[in-house]
Amino acid sequence: MSDGALDKPGLGVPADTGWETVVGLEVHAELSTETKLFSASPNRFGGEPNTHIDPVSLGLPGSLPVLNQKAVELAIRVGLALNCGIRPSVFARKNYFYPDMPKDFQISQYDEPISVDGWLELPSGKRIGIERAHLEEDTGKTVHIGGAGRIHEAGYSLVDYNRAGVPLIEIVGRPELRSAEEARQYVAELRAILVAVGASDGKMEEGSLRVDCNVSVRPAGSDRLGTRCEIKNVNSLRSLGRAIEHEARRQIGLLAGGRPVEQQTRHWNEDEGRTHALRSKEEDHDYRYFPEPDLLPLDPSAEWVEEIRRELPPLPRDRRLRLGEAAPSADAGHIALAVERSLDGLALAAIGGGGLPERVMIHIVQNLAGGAGMLDAEALAGLAQMEEAGELTATQAKKVLAVLAESGGSPQDAARALGFEAMDSTELESMLDGLIAENPEEWSRFCEGDAKLTGFFVGQAMKATRGRADGKAVTQLLISRRG
Amino acid sequence: MTAVEISEAVRSGQRSARSVVDMSLSTIGAGEAEVHAFNLVAAEQALAQADEIDRMVAAGEDPGPLAGVPVALKDNLCTRGMGTTCSSRILEGWVPPYDATVVELLRNAGAVFVGKTNMDEFAMGSSTENSAFGPTRNPRDLSRVPGGSSGGSAAAVAAGFAPVALGSDTGGSIRQPAALCGVVGVKPTYGLVSRYGLVAFASSLDQIGPLAATVADSARVLDVISGPDARDSTSIGDPQPPVSATLGDGVDGLRVGVLAELSGDGIAPDVAARVRAAVGALEAAGARVAEASVPAAVYGLSAYYLIAQAEASSNLARYDGVRYGLRVDAPSTPGMNTATRSAGFGDEVKRRIMVGTYALSAGYYDAYYGRAQKVRTLIVDDFASAWEQFDLLVSPTSPTTAFSLGERTDDPMSMYMSDVCTVPVNLAGQAAMSVPYGVGDDGLPVGVQILAPALGEPVMFRAAAVLEASLQ
Numbered sequence: 001m002s003d004g005a006l007d008k009p010g011l012g013v014p015a016d017t018g019w020e021t022v023v024g025l026e027v028h029a030e031l032s033t034e035t036k037l038f039s040a041s042p043n044r045f046g047g048e049p050n051t052h053i054d055p056v057s058l059g060l061p062g063s064l065p066v067l068n069q070k071a072v073e074l075a076i077r078v079g080l081a082l083n084c085g086i087r088p089s090v091f092a093r094k095n096y097f098y099p100d101m102p103k104d105f106q107i108s109q110y111d112e113p114i115s116v117d118g119w120l121e122l123p124s125g126k127r128i129g130i131e132r133a134h135l136e137e138d139t140g141k142t143v144h145i146g147g148a149g150r151i152h153e154a155g156y157s158l159v160d161y162n163r164a165g166v167p168l169i170e171i172v173g174r175p176e177l178r179s180a181e182e183a184r185q186y187v188a189e190l191r192a193i194l195v196a197v198g199a200s201d202g203k204m205e206e207g208s209l210r211v212d213c214n215v216s217v218r219p220a221g222s223d224r225l226g227t228r229c230e231i232k233n234v235n236s237l238r239s240l241g242r243a244i245e246h247e248a249r250r251q252i253g254l255l256a257g258g259r260p261v262e263q264q265t266r267h268w269n270e271d272e273g274r275t276h277a278l279r280s281k282e283e284d285h286d287y288r289y290f291p292e293p294d295l296l297p298l299d300p301s302a303e304w305v306e307e308i309r310r311e312l313p314p315l316p317r318d319r320r321l322r323l324g325e326a327a328p329s330a331d332a333g334h335i336a337l338a339v340e341r342s343l344d345g346l347a348l349a350a351i352g353g354g355g356l357p358e359r360v361m362i363h364i365v366q367n368l369a370g371g372a373g374m375l376d377a378e379a380l381a382g383l384a385q386m387e388e389a390g391e392l393t394a395t396q397a398k399k400v401l402a403v404l405a406e407s408g409g410s411p412q413d414a415a416r417a418l419g420f421e422a423m424d425s426t427e428l429e430s431m432l433d434g435l436i437a438e439n440p441e442e443w444s445r446f447c448e449g450d451a452k453l454t455g456f457f458v459g460q461a462m463k464a465t466r467g468r469a470d471g472k473a474v475t476q477l478l479i480s481r482r483g
Numbered sequence: 484m485t486a487v488e489i490s491e492a493v494r495s496g497q498r499s500a501r502s503v504v505d506m507s508l509s510t511i512g513a514g515e516a517e518v519h520a521f522n523l524v525a526a527e528q529a530l531a532q533a534d535e536i537d538r539m540v541a542a543g544e545d546p547g548p549l550a551g552v553p554v555a556l557k558d559n560l561c562t563r564g565m566g567t568t569c570s571s572r573i574l575e576g577w578v579p580p581y582d583a584t585v586v587e588l589l590r591n592a593g594a595v596f597v598g599k600t601n602m603d604e605f606a607m608g609s610s611t612e613n614s615a616f617g618p619t620r621n622p623r624d625l626s627r628v629p630g631g632s633s634g635g636s637a638a639a640v641a642a643g644f645a646p647v648a649l650g651s652d653t654g655g656s657i658r659q660p661a662a663l664c665g666v667v668g669v670k671p672t673y674g675l676v677s678r679y680g681l682v683a684f685a686s687s688l689d690q691i692g693p694l695a696a697t698v699a700d701s702a703r704v705l706d707v708i709s710g711p712d713a714r715d716s717t718s719i720g721d722p723q724p725p726v727s728a729t730l731g732d733g734v735d736g737l738r739v740g741v742l743a744e745l746s747g748d749g750i751a752p753d754v755a756a757r758v759r760a761a762v763g764a765l766e767a768a769g770a771r772v773a774e775a776s777v778p779a780a781v782y783g784l785s786a787y788y789l790i791a792q793a794e795a796s797s798n799l800a801r802y803d804g805v806r807y808g809l810r811v812d813a814p815s816t817p818g819m820n821t822a823t824r825s826a827g828f829g830d831e832v833k834r835r836i837m838v839g840t841y842a843l844s845a846g847y848y849d850a851y852y853g854r855a856q857k858v859r860t861l862i863v864d865d866f867a868s869a870w871e872q873f874d875l876l877v878s879p880t881s882p883t884t885a886f887s888l889g890e891r892t893d894d895p896m897s898m899y900m901s902d903v904c905t906v907p908v909n910l911a912g913q914a915a916m917s918v919p920y921g922v923g924d925d926g927l928p929v930g931v932q933i934l935a936p937a938l939g940e941p942v943m944f945r946a947a948a949v950l951e952a953s954l955q
Contacts, residue, residue: 097817
């Protein structure tokens with residue numbers, strides 16, 4: 001597959017403006033551990049406010065963090081899945097005051113992260129560099145009461161520390177994405193990888209996957225990076241694309257008008273469809289990072305890392321390759337869709353069980369958007385074979401498939417129950433005799449070469465058999481009768 | 484009565500824990516108004532604990548090696564249901580929902596908590612004058628300071644309020660007040676005693692340890708509170724042999740070095756004389772004595788005051804008025820943070836937060852915090868060389884005997900100099916203890932510091948026992 005085979009220009013950013021959009025993403029994903037990164041409180045979404053807490057996650061005086069080994073394992077899985085090197089790492093304190101941060105510092109990895117220098121391959125085959133993936137703790141959540149929830153108009157604020165201390169992995173991608181569409185593909189692929197390795201549920205809507213976008217633009221062909229803006233509050237793949245497009249247009253507008261882009265952190269407003277400035281570079285915090293003295297440096301043994309590597313499940317990219325080999329004529333997008341729906345295993349088994357790849361893939365892509373349900377590979381293979389043998393029409397197969405997904409069983413039984421018993425040729429012949437006798441005028445026009453009448457006779461045949469007839473077989477028969 | 488004597492008497496049923504605690508409380512009642520060792524005297528809780536010990540003894544159960552022993556806890560150790568203030572307005576009224584690991588261990592060993600002792604605010608100071616609740620006075624001379632920051636704990640033991648106390652030592656905060664009050668004070672190896680539940684000052688330097696009237700009592704308490712703790716990642720994972728077991732083994736054949744860098748300039752002649760006398764006693768008991776050198780130790784104070792302040796600036800950020808302790812309202816959250824911290828912290832704490840914040844700031848980190856860490860490595864290396872030649876080192880604990888109240892409060896640098904002999908040990912993560920060894924020209928106690936390599940506590944305690952015995 002060539003570089004950028006699925007690469008479309010960013011929607012809404014004219015491809016011919018002479019500007020190139022450059023995007024680098026920082027993705028925060030909550031790790032699916034039972035407990036928090038540094039304490040035994042449950043790591044669970046929701047719950048009554050301030051019920052998943054303890055002295056450590058509240059940062060009470062005298063409390064100390066103890067590193068959750070499961071979180072380290074998940075972080076290593078992510079690092080390996082992103083083709084990173086796993087390194088000895090050090091936790092640091094990132095110091096700044098915020099009410100939902102119980103210690104008024106965040107424990108994070110700074111200059112010595114656990115994973116460095118990897119890459120992620122988009123379905124198009126283009127590789128995007130991963131600078132680092134590091135562990136850190138999440139903050140609590142602040143709810144502003146009054147003033148429609150806006151901080152400056154609120155009467156007061158309440159803080160829920162249930163999320164404080166939940167383990168996060170922050171994945172910093174290199175600025176190698178060139179469009180909003182690529183950025184969406186990157187996040188979709190990263191999410192699929194996180195889910196595949198069991199590191200995260202990847203739910204953007206619950207905030208367990210959060211994306212900060214660094215966007216800059218430059219004259220097409222330039223190899224220098226323009227001044228970037230960081231966009232926060234992007235909460236879905238849809239807003240990711242919209243925010244990047246908007247921001248690129250804004251920056252192009254500035255530069256085209258001879259004005260500079262100021263390095264800023266900007267907030268995406270989904271309702272207004274635009275970004276606005278939060279703070280400039282000068283207003284950035286000095287985080288006063290220093291090594292966290294309450295934790296030891298982290299140095300996972302090579303044996304442990306190898307063990308984790310051996311136990312990694314197949315990644316989306318491997319699964320796409322495998323399905324692509326089994327169904328060589330299938331569209332790359334359909335292959336990606338099958339993997340995204342986790343139907344690739346079913347497809348592979350059905351193809352392996354004798355189902356024609358094309359027929360299997362049609363069902364996977366068109367008819368199983370809601371999942372496979374009770375359908376097993378043997379049944380899917382059998383269904384494809386029945387279709388191939390002309391025992392079922394495409395329409396009938398779709399109905400049989402729905403029954404199989406709903407309640408399982410064999411396609412033969414399901415077809416019989418639906419009354420889709422294949423008609424033998426004698427039955428078809430005699431039915432056709434009747435049709436010709438009833439419609440002599442149409443028949444003679446058909447015999448004179450009016451192809452439109454094929455449809456008429458197939459339609460009549462379907463009507464007469466209440467859909468049991470195979471349209472293709474009827475057509476074949478009509479042509480052979482005509483001689 | 485010593486802690487060892489009390490626990491034997493209580494365990495054998497010769498004496499009730501209640502009578503022991505009653506006596507401790509009445510001693511406190513008589514002397515506390517003058518000394519002010521405590522922020523909180525927990526009479527009711529102590530008596531209830533004592534009754535529980537007596538019930539156990541009556542039921543034939545063993546309450547543990549500290550059965551019925553009154554213990555005073557420094558007010559930076561979290562005690563479930565008992566206020567913990569760090570002698571700061573900002574934590575006034577805060578009641579921890581949990582016990583520090585050491586508190587749990589003492590409780591399980593049968594100890595009875597008589598109260599929380601006064602200290603320099605957040606353990607920042609060397610005289611206990613930086614307490615928001617007023618200074619503690621030295622029971623040996625009420626016009627003098629008890630040292631600090633564990634001044635309340637040292638004074639409580641010196642005044643006979645409790646036979647043992649716990650303190651914390653970040654740069655000398657157990658040893659220096661022990662020396663000034665004439666009691667034994669132990670700074671264990673970093674990681675030997677869990678810090679879980681110790682309100683942090685400087686996390687990489689803080690260590691909890693006992694103060695006691697006798698070496699044997701401090702050994703017994705250390706044996707109870709030391710050991711691995713899964714709640715403290717810096718806790719040493721392997722259990723260590725009890726120091727009490729080898730207390731009487733003597734010093735015959737041990738190589739003892741007299742620490743040159745901490746024996747010359749700045750040490751009062753009468754203090755130096757007592758240290759020489761102590762060295763003589765060790766030699767008389769069979770130790771081989773020679774001069775030792777740890778050249779980088781002279782930079783200890785400078786490195787210490789950067790590292791400790793940097794860590795403190797971060798550790799103390801959480802006192803922001805949001806979750807617990809003092810809150811001074813203001814129209815915005817940052818305004819509330821500022822108003823709370825301005826009102827809640829004393830001058831010395833503010834001074835250290837500012838210095839520490841500066842030392843960690845972008846552009847200054849390498850010059851200050853980074854360089855201080857390099858000095859720390861040098862000190863570790865120089866000590867490592869010394870340990871190739873010596874089993875123990877000896878120095879004064881404090882350059883002077885107890886100074887007068889108010890004498891150094893206007894001059895932070897002279898106050899900081901009180902810690903010159905003790906800070907290198909914290910920077911190196913090693914063990915050291917102060918043992919009282921007679922008095923200076925002013926009749927006030929002098930402490931001798933015994934330094935040991937990491938986990939060298941058993942040998943250190945043998946030398947301490949020899950010094951103690953040589954005075955009798």
